[in-house]
Each structure stands twice: as structure tokens, then as C-alpha cells.
Amino acid sequence: MGIEPAHEQAEPLCMLTPAGERTGPPAVHIGDETQSLRDFYRDMTLIRRIDTEAFALQRHGELGLWAPLRGQEAAQIGAGCALASQDWVFPSYREHGIAWTRGIGPELLLGMFRGTEMSGWDPNEFRYAYGQIIIGAQTLHAVGYALGLQLDGLVGNDDPQRDTAVLTTFGDGATSQGAVAEAMMWAASYQAPVVFFCQNNHYAISVPVERQSRSPLAHRARGFGFEGIRIDGNDVLACYEAVASALAKARAGGGPTLIEAVTYRRGPHTTSDDPSRYRESAEEEYWESRDPIERVRLRLVELGVPGEFFTEIDAEANDLGARVREACLALPEPDLGALFDQVFTEQDPHLAAQQAEYRSWHGVSGGAA
Amino acid sequence: MTDHLALGKALNLGLRHALEQDDKVVLMGEDIGRLGGVFRVTDGLQKDFGPDRVRDTPLAESAIVGTAVGLAMRGYRPVIEIQFDGFVFVAFDQIVNHVARLHFRSRGSVRMPIVIRIPYGGGIGAVEHHSESPETFFAHVPGLRVVTCGTSQDAYSLIRHAIASDDPVVFLEPKRRYWLNGQVDTSRTDDSWSSSVLRSSPESTATLVTYGPLVPTAIETAEVLAAGGVEIDVIDLRTLSPLDLEPVFESVRTTGRLVVAHEAPGNLGLGAEVAARVAEECFYSLESPILRVTGYDIPYPPSRIEHDYLPDVDRIIDAIERAEAF
Numbered sequence: 001m002g003i004e005p006a007h008e009q010a011e012p013l014c015m016l017t018p019a020g021e022r023t024g025p026p027a028v029h030i031g032d033e034t035q036s037l038r039d040f041y042r043d044m045t046l047i048r049r050i051d052t053e054a055f056a057l058q059r060h061g062e063l064g065l066w067a068p069l070r071g072q073e074a075a076q077i078g079a080g081c082a083l084a085s086q087d088w089v090f091p092s093y094r095e096h097g098i099a100w101t102r103g104i105g106p107e108l109l110l111g112m113f114r115g116t117e118m119s120g121w122d123p124n125e126f127r128y129a130y131g132q133i134i135i136g137a138q139t140l141h142a143v144g145y146a147l148g149l150q151l152d153g154l155v156g157n158d159d160p161q162r163d164t165a166v167l168t169t170f171g172d173g174a175t176s177q178g179a180v181a182e183a184m185m186w187a188a189s190y191q192a193p194v195v196f197f198c199q200n201n202h203y204a205i206s207v208p209v210e211r212q213s214r215s216p217l218a219h220r221a222r223g224f225g226f227e228g229i230r231i232d233g234n235d236v237l238a239c240y241e242a243v244a245s246a247l248a249k250a251r252a253g254g255g256p257t258l259i260e261a262v263t264y265r266r267g268p269h270t271t272s273d274d275p276s277r278y279r280e281s282a283e284e285e286y287w288e289s290r291d292p293i294e295r296v297r298l299r300l301v302e303l304g305v306p307g308e309f310f311t312e313i314d315a316e317a318n319d320l321g322a323r324v325r326e327a328c329l330a331l332p333e334p335d336l337g338a339l340f341d342q343v344f345t346e347q348d349p350h351l352a353a354q355q356a357e358y359r360s361w362h363g364v365s366g367g368a369a
Numbered sequence: 370m371t372d373h374l375a376l377g378k379a380l381n382l383g384l385r386h387a388l389e390q391d392d393k394v395v396l397m398g399e400d401i402g403r404l405g406g407v408f409r410v411t412d413g414l415q416k417d418f419g420p421d422r423v424r425d426t427p428l429a430e431s432a433i434v435g436t437a438v439g440l441a442m443r444g445y446r447p448v449i450e451i452q453f454d455g456f457v458f459v460a461f462d463q464i465v466n467h468v469a470r471l472h473f474r475s476r477g478s479v480r481m482p483i484v485i486r487i488p489y490g491g492g493i494g495a496v497e498h499h500s501e502s503p504e505t506f507f508a509h510v511p512g513l514r515v516v517t518c519g520t521s522q523d524a525y526s527l528i529r530h531a532i533a534s535d536d537p538v539v540f541l542e543p544k545r546r547y548w549l550n551g552q553v554d555t556s557r558t559d560d561s562w563s564s565s566v567l568r569s570s571p572e573s574t575a576t577l578v579t580y581g582p583l584v585p586t587a588i589e590t591a592e593v594l595a596a597g598g599v600e601i602d603v604i605d606l607r608t609l610s611p612l613d614l615e616p617v618f619e620s621v622r623t624t625g626r627l628v629v630a631h632e633a634p635g636n637l638g639l640g641a642e643v644a645a646r647v648a649e650e651c652f653y654s655l656e657s658p659i660l661r662v663t664g665y666d667i668p669y670p671p672s673r674i675e676h677d678y679l680p681d682v683d684r685i686i687d688a689i690e691r692a693e694a695f
């Protein structure tokens with residue numbers, strides 16, 4: 001598809017400008033581009049609504065914490081939609097958009113943030129591991145999973161329905177962790193079917209990306225011996241095409257790729273953060289003008305998509321907002337007594353005694369279901 | 370100067386005074402500069418001491434500790450922050466294999482005056498890896514001093530003492546007590562690595578030993594019991610390794626009963642070491658088994674139920690009553 005490697009790229013790959021103009025190379029992996037843009041628009045609008053609602057729920061004391069994705073909708077929906085159903089994802093904590101594309105809705109997503117769950121879903125069910133909090137750790141897990149796919153003979157069979165790849169996602173800050181460098185080294189060494197998808201949102205909490213790297217993050221891949229590319233992370237078409245292409249290469253046995261999606265964290269790091277302490281509003285305004293959703297809307301209008309399409313999606317988003325609030329309040333309260341059964345695969349007598357003691361102290365009878 | 374300060378502010382003041390007094394003191398950590406740390410413990414320090422002495426580092430705990438080793442070898446006194454307890458494990462190799470051993474390995478020719486500050490423990494409604502109590506991991510390592518603070522005064526005095534020490538110190542800050550107010554006398558910087566007797570009476574029938582975030586809980590426990598006519602001694606260990614247990618032995622010899630409380634899981638926790646040593650030293654004084662009130666032997670739970678996990682006044686009183694009824 002003519003994506004140049006990062007060290008030869010003058011500008012990050014862009015296929016849809018902030019003004020909604022179609023530019024760059026033709027799409028190779030997208031079938032009907034207009035239909036795809038409609039789908040992306042819908043997903044991005046819906047995930048933004050989930051994000052906005054969750055933020056508000058935290059402000060109302062219903063969530064302990066929220067890590068907003070505002071501004072990163074294109075990167076996440078583009079990457080998530082590029083996955084084949086058999087592919088796996090090893091994400092960090094902010095990837096609500098990718099989770100959404102895997103079928104993880106608010107009912108499962110909010111538990112960790114409300115403090116009712118450690119995670120909230122079964123990774124095997126969604127082929128989506130946990131929202132990793134230890135920065136960078138998931139990238140090694142992704143590579144190990146990919147080695148397992150190789151051992152199982154699920155790479156390089158020229159069978160797109162069966163061949164499988166792994167997507168791992170992390171931030172600009174994470175690239176400084178030893179674990180991430182080790183994961184890239186390992187993936188290169190074994191030509192593991194992994195796509196490293198880095199959302200460079202310019203900050204690791206308060207620390208600007210310049211503290212983490214003096215050169216574009218995508219350049220790192222070259223040192224490890226695989227391809228790195230930079231893309232406009234607010235351009236959903238570029239995100240989709242780049243990730244789809246890297247996943248196809250990985251499934252076919254072509255080894256890893258690093259994709260740096262250049263984007264911006266429009267909100268605070270989390271609801272506990274106060275970005276006014278470390279960044280200027282002019283910068284925030286610049287990125288507001290590069291909104292990932294607006295450019296798709298402009299393009300769709302130009303393509304003649306009627307106004308009802310947008311009003312219908314707005315209505316759907318309103319319904320989803322209500323669903324987020326209900327789902328949050330309906331999350332079952334956890335029971336500490338039941339957690340004693342979760343520590344080992346077989347219960348240990350000492351722990352069982354402690355569990356019984358806990359239950360009698362709390363006046364609750366019976367074991368876990 | 371005596372002042373009323375929150376524990377976190379007392380730490381901030383201690384760091385400020387250390388930076389003022391010794392230009393070899395340098396601070397490093399994630400978000401400690403411009404942001405002032407996620408708990409604002411380093412608030413204002415970069416502004417006043419500059420970005421070379423108060424450094425916002427790249428996101429790599431292993432590197433924060435590893436480079437502190439080199440800075441220490443060059444004569445600096447790095448005070449480094451690990452943003453939350455759960456992230457210190459990324460730097461475990463550097464701490465255990467290098468920071469703790471260089472003095473020993475070099476027959477004393479190299480010193481490691483490094484302070485590793487770690488906001489630790491639960492109770493703030495956080496997500497996973499933000500509520501750990503890792504003290505035992507470090508207390509088990511020869512060559513590391515492990516210190517906690519449970520009052521504003523200790524926060525100030527002990528951070529000054531830790532920075533002045535030529536030994537490496539893992540300095541555990543009970544994050545849920547950052548906002549707890551207390552008196553601070555800034556002339557008190559010369560504390561030894563001693564435990565502190567917070568309450569003692571010849572009438573006491575039990576000794577309660579704790580440290581860090583449970584210090585205020587222990588004081589409250591003693592007050593509740595006193596209101597019902599029961600006196601107990603309360604001892605704050607403050608230094609978790611090497612332990613200063615003389616005051617504990619002395620107390621147990623008169624009370625005959627010992628309860629140890631900590632947030633960390635009980636299994637192989639600090640309480641086990643305290644219990645073993647008291648059993649060795651005070652065997653004939655003991656009137657009852659030594660009891661522990663601790664976190665359960667499960668990973669730290671989701672925050673909605675963390676208060677079912679954390680030792681509280683009721684659980685400590687229950688243990689004291691069981692010891693008394695034995």
C-alpha cells in the first residue's frame with residue numbers, strides 16, 4: 001500500500017486531513033470506503049459517548065477513577081476494526097475503543113474503574129487481555145502469546161481465516177520501559193507475529209514525549225531490525241490501513257511491525273490529574289482543531305451521506321449514554337469472602353480457614369457459589 | 370520551628386530543607402518536577418531548585434534506581450520517587466542486587482546514600498497495583514534500611530535522617546495518611562533508627578505494635594479501650610529493618626500480651642518476625658499467644674471492598690480481647 005518506513009517518511013501517513021480531504025495512497029484493506037467511514041464514524045461517536053459518560057460518573061462518585069481516551073478515538077477504532085476475529089490484543093488501560101471493537105461494552109468495562117472488579121472479563125472470550133496497568137508489561141505477554149501461535153502452526157500458512165496475529169498497544173511513555181525494548185528485541189529475534197501499536201499522545205501523565213525520545217518513536221524498530229511507521233493517529237483511515245497491513249504481514253509470517261500513531265490526549269491523564277499544571281491551552285486548542293471524528297463527518301457530508309445518518313447516530317449515542325449509567329450502577333458489589341477462592345487453582349487449607357474466619361467475622365455464612 | 374502540617378507537606382518540607390542544606394541531594398522520579406508528584410509531595414521543588422536537581426525522568430523505574438546507583442558512586446545523594454508501590458517491582462533487581470549490596474561487595478569503599486521513597490498501602494480507592502504493602506520484600510534484604518512514618522513529625526524527621534544516612538533507605542510513605550495533620554518541630558532531624566513508644570502505662574495489659582498507615586488506627590484503638598477502662602501500650606516500629614525491638618520487649622515484659630498489626634498480608638509479614646523475636650526474648654513473660662491482625666493472604670482486593678481487607682479498630686480490639694481472654 002505504499003507506506004514508507006519511518007526513517008524515509010517526511011510526514012506521518014495521512015489519508016484523511018483534518019479538513020476532511022481524502023489524501024495519500026489508495027486504501028488497500030478497506031473494501032467499500034464510504035461504508036467503512038460510516039462504520040468508523042459510528043464507533044468513534046459511540047466510544048466518545050462512553051468516555052464522556054464514564055468521566056461524568058467518576059465526577060459523581062460512581063467510579064473511583066477513569067482514564068479518558070478523548071482525542072484517541074481514531075487510533076483505537078481504526079486499530080480495533082483492523083483486527084481479524086481470531087487475532088489477539090494485549091492492551092493498556094486506556095484502550096476502551098479497542099475493547100469496544102472486541103465486543104466489550106460498558107457492562108464489563110467499568111468494573112475495574114468502579115472498583116468492583118480486578119478486570120471484568122475473560123480474555124479468552126474476547127481475545128482481549130486485561131487493561132494492563134504496569135506500564136509496558138503487556139508487550140512481553142503479547143510476544144509470548146505470539147510464540148505460542150507459531151508453535152501451534154498458526155502463522156504463515158497463507159490462510160487469512162486461520163493465521164493469527166497479536167496486537168499490543170501502549171503509550172509513548174511506555175517505550176522507555178525495559179520491558180518494551182525487550183519485547184521488540186524478542187519479537188524481532190523470533191519474527192513473532194506481533195504488531196506494536198504505540199499511541200503517541202504526547203504525554204506520560206505530565207511528562208512530554210520529548211523526555212522519552214529524541215527521535216520519532218517509530219524509528220526504534222529499525223534498530224531492532226523490523227519496520228516502523230508513523231501515522232496520523234487522528235486519521236482513522238490511516239490507522240485502519242496501517243494496522244491491517246501490519247497484521248496481514250504478521251499473520252503471513254513476515255514478523256513484527258511498530259506503528260507510531262501520532263495523536264493527543266485531550267483530557268487529563270486520569271480523573272485524578274490536572275493538566276493545567278503542565279501544559280498550555282494553545283496546545284490543547286491546536287489538537288482540538290485536529291479532531292478525529294469531525295474530519296470523518298466532513299468527508300461523509302462531502303460524499304453525500306444524508307443528515308439523518310448523523311442524527312440517528314446521535315440518538316444511538318444518547319441511548320448508549322443511558323446504558324453506561326445503568327450498567328455502572330448495576331455492577332454487583334464484590335464480596336471479599338469469595339476472593340479467597342480465586343488465589344490458587346486448588347484451595348489451600350490455611351487460606352480456607354482464613355476465609356471461614358473472615359466470613360464469621362463479617363457475619364456471612366456459606367462459601368462461594 | 371514548630372508547625373501544624375499534613376504528613377505529605379511535612380515530607381515536602383523535609384525534602385526542601387535537605388535540598389537547601391546539601392547540594393549533593395538530587396531528586397528523581399516520574400512527574401515529580403513540573404507536576405510536583407501525583408501526591409504533590411515534591412510540589413514547588415523543581416521551581417526552586419531547578420530541573421537538574423529535581424528531575425522529571427523518563428518512564429522507567431529500573432533506570433531511576435540504576436542511575437541513582439551511579440550518581441551515588443559519584444558522590445551524590447539521590448532521593449528517588451517510585452510513583453506507587455506496585456511499580457517498585459520493575460526496579461527490584463537494581464534495589465536487591467545493587468543498591469543493597471554495593472557497600473558490602475566493596476568492603477565499605479562504596480556507599481549508597483540513596484533514599485527510595487514509595488507511597489504505599491491502601492485506603493485511597495485506587496485501581497490495581499496502587500495499594501500494595503511491599504515492606505517485607507525489602508526488609509528481607511540485608512543492607513537495606515526500611516523506614517515508615519505514621520505522623521507528620523516522623524515524616525519530617527525521618528526523611529531528613531534517611532537522606533543524611535550513608536546507607537540506602539527504602540522510605541515507605543503511608544499514602545492514605547498524606548493529609549493527616551500533626552505537629553512538626555523542624556529542629557528534630559537527628560532521630561536514630563528507633564521504634565517509638567506512643568503510649569505506655571504500668572496498668573497496660575497488652576502491647577500493640579504497628580507502623581505506617583496503622584499508627585493512627587492504633588492510637589484510636591488505645592483511646593477506645595481506655596474509654597472502657599482498659600490500658601494498652603502502643604509502639605510504632607518506624608524502622609522495619611533492622612528492627613529496634615528493645616522497647617517492645619520491655620513493654621511485653623510488663624503487659625504479657627502482644628498484638629501486631631499491619632496492612633500487608635500476614636503470611637511471612639513483619640508480624641512474624643516481631644512475634645518470633647518476642648517469643649525468644651520474653652517467653653516467660655507471655656500470658657497468651659502472640660496475635661497478628663493483618664491483611665488477608667490474598668492479592669489486594671478491588672477498591673469497593675478494600676475496607677473489608679484493611680485492619681481496623683474493631684479487628685484490633687477483637688485480637689486484644691482474645692489475648693486477654695486466653
Ligand SMILES: Cc1ncc(C[n+]2csc(CCOP(=O)(O)OP(=O)(O)O)c2C)c(N)n1
Binds near residue numbers: 171201203205459
Ligand atoms: C511500571 C509503572 N510505572 C509507573 C506507572 C504510573 N503511570 C501510569 S500511566 C503513566 C504514564 C503512561 O504514559 P504513556 O505510556 O504515554 O500512556 P498514556 O497514559 O499516555 O496512555 C504512568 C507513569 C505505572 N502504571 N506503571
Ligand SMILES: [Mg+2]
Binds near residue numbers: 172205
Ligand atoms: Mg502517552
